[in-house]
Amino acid sequence: MNGVFRRIFGGIVLLLAAAVIAAGQQRITGSVMKRSTGGALAGVNVRLRSDILPVSSSAVTDSRGEFAFAGLSPGDYTITISADTFKPLETSLTLEPRATFHLVLKLEPVANINEQVTVFRQEKLLDPTQTAVATNLGAREIGSLPAARRTQLSDIITPFVSSAVAGHDNFVHLRGNELSLNTFVNGVSFYDNPHAMFTPGISPDVIQSVNVFTGGFPAEFGNRFGGILDIVTRNGFDADGHGSVTVGAGTYLRNNVSFDYGGHTKKFGYFFYGQGFESDHFLNAPEPVRFNDKGMGSRAFAQFDYRATDNDTFRLLLTGEGTNFEMPNSTEDELRGRDLFQRNREQTAIASWEYIFSSSSTVSTSAYERYVSARLLPTTDPLSIEASGLRNDITFGIKSDYSLFIGSTHAIRAGVDLAMFRLREDFAFDPRENEIEIEPFLFRGRDTGGQASVYFQDKIRVTKNLSADLGLRLDRYSLVTKETSLSPRINLAYSIDDRTVLHFSYNRFFAPPPIENLLLSAHLGFDGEPPQISLSDFFETGISRSLGSKLVMRLTGFWRSDRNSFENTELANVRIFAPTTFARGRAYGLEFSGQISEIRKLGLSGYFSYTAQRAFQTGPISGGFTIENVETGETGPAAFDQVHTGVAGATYREHRSGLFATMQVEYGSGTPAALADDNGVERLVRLPAHFAANLYVGVDLFRKEKRKVSLQLNVENLTDKVYRIAKESEFTPVQYSPPRFLSGSMTFKF
Numbered sequence: 001m002n003g004v005f006r007r008i009f010g011g012i013v014l015l016l017a018a019a020v021i022a023a024g025q026q027r028i029t030g031s032v033m034k035r036s037t038g039g040a041l042a043g044v045n046v047r048l049r050s051d052i053l054p055v056s057s058s059a060v061t062d063s064r065g066e067f068a069f070a071g072l073s074p075g076d077y078t079i080t081i082s083a084d085t086f087k088p089l090e091t092s093l094t095l096e097p098r099a100t101f102h103l104v105l106k107l108e109p110v111a112n113i114n115e116q117v118t119v120f121r122q123e124k125l126l127d128p129t130q131t132a133v134a135t136n137l138g139a140r141e142i143g144s145l146p147a148a149r150r151t152q153l154s155d156i157i158t159p160f161v162s163s164a165v166a167g168h169d170n171f172v173h174l175r176g177n178e179l180s181l182n183t184f185v186n187g188v189s190f191y192d193n194p195h196a197m198f199t200p201g202i203s204p205d206v207i208q209s210v211n212v213f214t215g216g217f218p219a220e221f222g223n224r225f226g227g228i229l230d231i232v233t234r235n236g237f238d239a240d241g242h243g244s245v246t247v248g249a250g251t252y253l254r255n256n257v258s259f260d261y262g263g264h265t266k267k268f269g270y271f272f273y274g275q276g277f278e279s280d281h282f283l284n285a286p287e288p289v290r291f292n293d294k295g296m297g298s299r300a301f302a303q304f305d306y307r308a309t310d311n312d313t314f315r316l317l318l319t320g321e322g323t324n325f326e327m328p329n330s331t332e333d334e335l336r337g338r339d340l341f342q343r344n345r346e347q348t349a350i351a352s353w354e355y356i357f358s359s360s361s362t363v364s365t366s367a368y369e370r371y372v373s374a375r376l377l378p379t380t381d382p383l384s385i386e387a388s389g390l391r392n393d394i395t396f397g398i399k400s401d402y403s404l405f406i407g408s409t410h411a412i413r414a415g416v417d418l419a420m421f422r423l424r425e426d427f428a429f430d431p432r433e434n435e436i437e438i439e440p441f442l443f444r445g446r447d448t449g450g451q452a453s454v455y456f457q458d459k460i461r462v463t464k465n466l467s468a469d470l471g472l473r474l475d476r477y478s479l480v481t482k483e484t485s486l487s488p489r490i491n492l493a494y495s496i497d498d499r500t501v502l503h504f505s506y507n508r509f510f511a512p513p514p515i516e517n518l519l520l521s522a523h524l525g526f527d528g529e530p531p532q533i534s535l536s537d538f539f540e541t542g543i544s545r546s547l548g549s550k551l552v553m554r555l556t557g558f559w560r561s562d563r564n565s566f567e568n569t570e571l572a573n574v575r576i577f578a579p580t581t582f583a584r585g586r587a588y589g590l591e592f593s594g595q596i597s598e599i600r601k602l603g604l605s606g607y608f609s610y611t612a613q614r615a616f617q618t619g620p621i622s623g624g625f626t627i628e629n630v631e632t633g634e635t636g637p638a639a640f641d642q643v644h645t646g647v648a649g650a651t652y653r654e655h656r657s658g659l660f661a662t663m664q665v666e667y668g669s670g671t672p673a674a675l676a677d678d679n680g681v682e683r684l685v686r687l688p689a690h691f692a693a694n695l696y697v698g699v700d701l702f703r704k705e706k707r708k709v710s711l712q713l714n715v716e717n718l719t720d721k722v723y724r725i726a727k728e729s730e731f732t733p734v735q736y737s738p739p740r741f742l743s744g745s746m747t748f749k750f
Contacts (some may be wrong), residue, residue, distance in 0.1 A: 021334045026072040029359040031065045032105030044083040053241040066359035073207030097232040102405040129467035133215035146714040147248035147518045147745040150204045151277045162609035173640035176615025177226030178566045186232045188368045191515040208234045215540045216505040219455040219471025236262035236269030245535030252742025253280040269305035282325045286733035288722045291334040294324030296330035317350040326376025337381035338482030345373045360405040370395045387574035389427035396420045413457040420450040425519040445519030447478025467493045475510045482532045485510040499546045509536035514579040521578035524625040531579040531624035532564040550597045559588040570731045578625035582617040589613025606650035615641040637672045644669035659698035665693045673727035690723035708749040716741040
């Protein structure tokens with residue numbers, strides 16, 4: 001890395017050392033005016049209410065008729081406007097992760113003092129300006145899952161997003177994309193893969209709300225596409241002096257315990273969380289029964305918020321996580337006594353500051369750091385393949401965003417993100433007497449690099465019915481390989497009426513190779529070439545329609561073409577995964593989904609989603625580790641190509657007694673695999689389809705008391721059908737799904 005980068009990141013290190021606390025990026029701003037003249041109304045009372053606020057908030061418009069509510073959490077809000085001699089106005093909105101609403105509210109005068117005014121509210125299920133395709137998961141949806149299923153971030157995605165394909169080693173692939181689940185935590189993104197094989201990851205229990213973006217990506221998002229998880233974490237202002245303790249137990253040692261507590265003074269908020277868990281079925285196993293598959297882990301989370309003034313807010317987020325787990329054995333491995341073991345560690349710090357210049361302009365700046373390590377311990381038996389290694393990476397970065405509203409027409413957002421990476425990889429490998437095509441090696445790699453990104457986007461209300469989210473992103477990446485790319489983002493939404501919205505997107509993607517085992521893959525690279533940067537063209541179109549006041553349905557088609565398509569290739573069945581790039585790739589599909597808001601009288605809510613999709617990769621290999629000689633133009637389905645997937649769920653809540661029950665189902669038509677026939681000849685087949693159903697029931701007790709108790713019983717994979725999930729390569733044996741899990745948990749809330 002050149003001297004300029006080094007000086008920039010030297011400053012970042014000092015900034016991180018000096019930083020203390022940081023900020024919430026959700027805001028509601030607006031202006032109040034006379035409907036007849038358009039003149040500003042000063043001194044108007046604005047009241048903000050929500051179930052997630054301990055008490056309602058109030059504001060008074062200034063001389064320009066403007067108001068602002070900052071430091072908000074995602075959720076549903078109601079705003080009431082009242083002023084002497086004017087009719088009151090009430091409107092409702094849903095604030096999603098890191099969203100900013102700017103409202104222009106026009107009041108009508110009261111004709112006479114005896115006039116009685118009734119405020120009518122209409123709940124709009126569709127946002128006519130929404131151009132992105134996203135699934136929003138709040139604390140309620142996440143909390144409906146068993147405590148044991150909330151130990152890994154990837155486990156909360158597959159029950160709700162149909163295009164998510166569960167693959168080998170607990171990976172999740174979205175829309176035919178190997179690099180999925182890019183996490184943004186309070187606006188900051190990291191390169192690390194959140195799957196259990198690579199990092200302990202953040203706990204789902206600390207999430208206040210998350211948007212899972214699968215299409216129509218704004219220019220702010222970069223580097224990883226398929227499923228971007230835009231996460232907003234919990235805070236002490238929402239906890240308001242309350243906490244909880246959860247204890248869970250289940251079959252296969254799926255035991256866990258967690259606690260949280262948060263509170264605040266007038267200006268200072270604090271929130272703490274801790275979790276410990278274990279399982280005797282930690283990863284997907286290469287046999288219907290498990291051998292050597294125990295894992296355990298712990299996580300700690302702390303967040304401090306300081307609202308210095310009405311315009312200044314600060315936040316400091318700290319996490320520390322660790323997991324220890326065995327590498328599952330096949331029957332042959334078990335007979336040999338193979339005992340491969342891995343330890344993963346992670347630590348993160350994000351310090352942020354947000355300043356509100358006015359109700360229409362805001363700046364937010366974050367300095368961040370993350371350390372991740374994974375140590376593979378060698379087997380002690382004398383026959384199995386011998387492999388060991390240590391991988392760690394350190395990320396330093398600084399990101400700054402500026403938001404500006406110009407009336408009700410333009411919502412402009414611009415920003416810069418600078419990141420530096422330091423990689424260390426040490427590996428030893430010896431096949432011993434096993435017949436594989438990889439020679440013994442010792443590898444020691446060190447490298448430093450970085451990425452600089454700048455983006456600009458403008459969400460424009462072109463006409464009453466047409467909205468456009470137009471953006472441009474510039475990325476310069478330098479680590480093992482180098483490239484600069486300009487990425488346009490064009491996302492359109494056209495509202496036919498209040499109930500029907502059409503949308504169209506064209507996005508250009510710039511995706512650097514995975515950071516995990518990148519140096520090793522470059523060292524073993526096919527024809528000496530390291531994994532290459534992927535450039536993609538992504539098109540999407542669809543229609544959304546609300547039916548009645550409770551049901552929203554959506555039909556979306558997508559198509560993506562890649563130059564350099566990623567795949568993780570396992571190094572000889574020792575679960576060291578090195579990135580590989582094919583010359584080209586493509587994916588396309590059609591999604592149909594529905595969301596049913598709760599019908600209060602019946603206590604019922606639900607969702608369903610179905611996806612038909614394909615994913616292909618075309619040779620030759622353009623870089624990274626492989627032993628395959630894929631010919632130029634040779635095309636085949638990607639290992640994560642699953643044609644049909646579907647998810648659905650229904651929840652019943654009896655509000656008077658606190659009883660609730662949730663049924664979820666997941667379907668997959670099977671992924672491709674090369675399996676030997678009766679004559680020992682390998683043929684490309686597709687693994688059988690599978691269907692899994694889960695049932696969760698529980699009750700909330702003492703709900704009117706200060707201290708409450710929640711009990712929950714869970715059955716995952718009701719039919720106990722153990723099916724084959726995937727076979728990634730000739731090195732990877734077929735991997736099987738988990739069996740039926742029975743579990744229960746008790747949560748004490750205080």
